[in-house]
Amino acid sequence: MNSLSRQDDGTYIVKSISTHSESSAEQSSTSEETFDTVILAAPYQFTGIDISPAPKHTPDKIPYVHLHVTLFASPHVLSPTAFGLAPDAHAPQVILTTLAPDESYGSSPQGVGRAGFFSISTLGGGLNPGPAVKDRPEYFYKIFSPMRVNATFLAKILGIPPPAAGAEGEELSKDDVSWVYRKLWHSYPYEYPRVTFEEIRLDKDLWYTSGIESFISTMETSALMGMNIAKLVTDEWASEKNKGEKAEDVEPVKVQPEDRYEKVQMAEKGQKPIKAKL
Numbered sequence: 001m002n003s004l005s006r007q008d009d010g011t012y013i014v015k016s017i018s019t020h021s022e023s024s025a026e027q028s029s030t031s032e033e034t035f036d037t038v039i040l041a042a043p044y045q046f047t048g049i050d051i052s053p054a055p056k057h058t059p060d061k062i063p064y065v066h067l068h069v070t071l072f073a074s075p076h077v078l079s080p081t082a083f084g085l086a087p088d089a090h091a092p093q094v095i096l097t098t099l100a101p102d103e104s105y106g107s108s109p110q111g112v113g114r115a116g117f118f119s120i121s122t123l124g125g126g127l128n129p130g131p132a133v134k135d136r137p138e139y140f141y142k143i144f145s146p147m148r149v150n151a152t153f154l155a156k157i158l159g160i161p162p163p164a165a166g167a168e169g170e171e172l173s174k175d176d177v178s179w180v181y182r183k184l185w186h187s188y189p190y191e192y193p194r195v196t197f198e199e200i201r202l203d204k205d206l207w208y209t210s211g212i213e214s215f216i217s218t219m220e221t222s223a224l225m226g227m228n229i230a231k232l233v234t235d236e237w238a239s240e241k242n243k244g245e246k247a248e249d250v251e252p253v254k255v256q257p258e259d260r261y262e263k264v265q266m267a268e269k270g271q272k273p274i275k276a277k278l
């Protein structure tokens with residue numbers, strides 16, 4: 001979606017431009033559709049959507065953590081000595097870091113500490129299909145870090161010689177790292193104290209699910225936002241329909257039952273609701 005324009009009758013025109021690459025020539029096509037209600041289900045700051053006129057409420061910019069994810073394949077196992085273990089020990093499959101007792105960074109985004117990474121996971125293994133090293137057994141790894149990890153870091157954790165001085169920016173040889181993929185994610189928000197939360201309705205008939213991401217970013221909470229907004233939209237449609245018809249003529253809106261979880265008595269489990277004071 002590229003733009004959203006509200007009409008005098010309250011409907012929205014949604015305009016989308018798609019770009020296709022037809023062999024060498026790039027072609028684009030534009031489509032326009034009219035909707036009574038629009039639900040924006042992506043963080044507004046990344047959508048590039050032009051809303052006109054500006055909605056009554058424009059979502060705040062969410063301060064996302066910049067998380068570097070590095071996926072790579074290597075014939076080498078993780079070096080135990082790189083993680084302070086004895087040379088004959090095995091490095092764990094998942095390595096998570098925390099701050100050393102003498103480290104304190106407050107809420108600084110650079111607060112990863114001396115370790116320089118949040119986690120290194122061994123995802124599994126497989127046989128390299130490339131002709132040069134056909135069927136060589138390799139391990140697949142994933143690193144989460146606040147900064148891009150370079151070849152020197154990869155060499156250290158694999159226990160192989162670092163790249164020559166001046167070549168730190170380059171990748172390691174394919175003999176040591178046969179495949180590497182780097183991706184920078186806006187993964188989740190910095191959790192600042194707050195007493196107000198994002199609006200879920202940006203304007204009449206314009207709803208927003210991603211406001212939850214300024215508080216927490218998980219699939220479950222985003223799915224709940226979707227469910228709640230769907231309920232609010234259908235409730236509003238039903239009440240508008242009710243105004244024009246006798247109550248008995250109106251077919252009730254069907255909502256999927258949500259009581260699928262086994263209910264437990266919290267008191268029996270020794271848990272009490274949290275009492276928080278803001």
Ligand SMILES: Cc1cc2nc3c(=O)[nH]c(=O)nc-3n(C[C@H](O)[C@H](O)[C@H](O)COP(=O)(O)OP(=O)(O)OC[C@H]3O[C@@H](n4cnc5c(N)ncnc54)[C@H](O)[C@@H]3O)c2cc1C
Nearest residue numbers: 001002041042046047048049185186187217218219220222
């Ligand atoms: C690295 C990482 C790790 C995570 N780990 C976990 C985890 O372990 N557990 C967990 O529960 N959650 C995790 N999350 C969070 C989870 O991915 C999100 O909470 C969830 O994807 C939000 O779903 P959503 O549908 O609201 O938005 P999104 O998944 O962000 O989907 C928005 C969609 O809108 C599309 N879009 C954007 N702009 C436009 C436009 N202009 N027109 C049309 N389409 C547009 C995007 O391409 C995207 O497909 C993780 C996120 C990241 C980045």
